[in-house]
Amino acid sequence: MLKRIALLIAFVTAMAGLLAVGPASAAERAVLGGGSGIVLGGEAMCTLTTIGTDSGGRLVGITAGHCGEPGMAVGAVDRQELGVIGHMVGKNKGLDYSVLEFDRNKVIPVNRVGNVTITGIGTPAAFPNVVCKEGLTTGNTCGVVWGDLLQSNETWTQMCVIEGDSGSPVVLGTTLVGMVNAYVGFACLGPELGTDIDVIMSDINAHGGAGAGFRPI
The missing domain is CATH 2.40.10.10 (Trypsin-like serine proteases)
Structure with missing residues (x-):
């Protein structure tokens, strides 16, 4: 009887551990959309204009050009513990916009913020x-x-x-x-x-x- 109880407890504990893996893993991604706060170069805080995919299948976003320079790391204001979630990959100073490329493993794109x-x-x-x-x-x-x-x-x-x-x-x-x-x-x-x-x-x-x-x- 005691052996069965011990096995049952072990089974329940193992299942609880497995169930915890899903939400914990999913939580390690930043939810971003047009209106989300972003950090560039670890200092400048700006707002994401929009997010989506390009013809090359990349997950990309747009923000103001004066927020940073190409090569700068991008972070999420409300999930800074995730570290770098993307980089600025292009900029037009005259039109004052920049293009950001995000890591799909660290970002959940949404159309409402x-x-x-x-x-x-x-x-x-x-x-x-x-x-x-x-x-x-x-x-x-x-x-x-x-x-x-x-x-x-x-x-x-x-x-x-x-x-x-x-x-x-x-x-x-x-x-x-x-x-x-x-x-x-x-x-x-x-x-x-x-x-x-x-x-x-x-x-x-x-x-x-x-x-x-x-x-x-």
């Missing part, structure tokens, strides 16, 4: 549309679109953004139309400006390599 869901990529929004963003610092904010005030590759809006929100996805409904790059004057008072996503995608496709043929999750 906070109050922003991305189901597709579109053309720039125009006045008097209201767009929204999800950012690392100020979260979900919305504002009216002023339009392309200075150059055709940027759109100005009245969304509240501050440092750390760089790279935030700008959406009209669930369509990604741009990214946050800067604000003018005073944070959350002066207008926000950012590069139009269709311009970014066209430039990535023209250069080829990581990010070309990008499709959001």
Whole structure:
């Protein structure tokens, strides 16, 4: 009888150990989507614009170019214990965007973060549309679109953004139309400006390599 009890206890213990392996392993991955906070080079904190796959089958993302330099390691703000989960692999200083390549074994890509869901990529929004963003610092904010005030590759809006929100996805409904790059004057008072996503995608496709043929999750 005692031997049977001992065997039963051993069996239950072993099963509990096996069941614990699944969740623990799954937990060792960062959940990332447009609006997630990321760390570049172990210092600069920015926001991921979007994540998806390119024509080469790579898991890639986009953020503001001024957040770092090619070769820099990428980490997740809310899962920094995971260490390096990707690298910046490309940058366009003029359009102020960068391309990130992620380790599929360390990242779970999603299309919704906070109050922003991305189901597709579109053309720039125009006045008097209201767009929204999800950012690392100020979260979900919305504002009216002023339009392309200075150059055709940027759109100005009245969304509240501050440092750390760089790279935030700008959406009209669930369509990604741009990214946050800067604000003018005073944070959350002066207008926000950012590069139009269709311009970014066209430039990535023209250069080829990581990010070309990008499709959001």
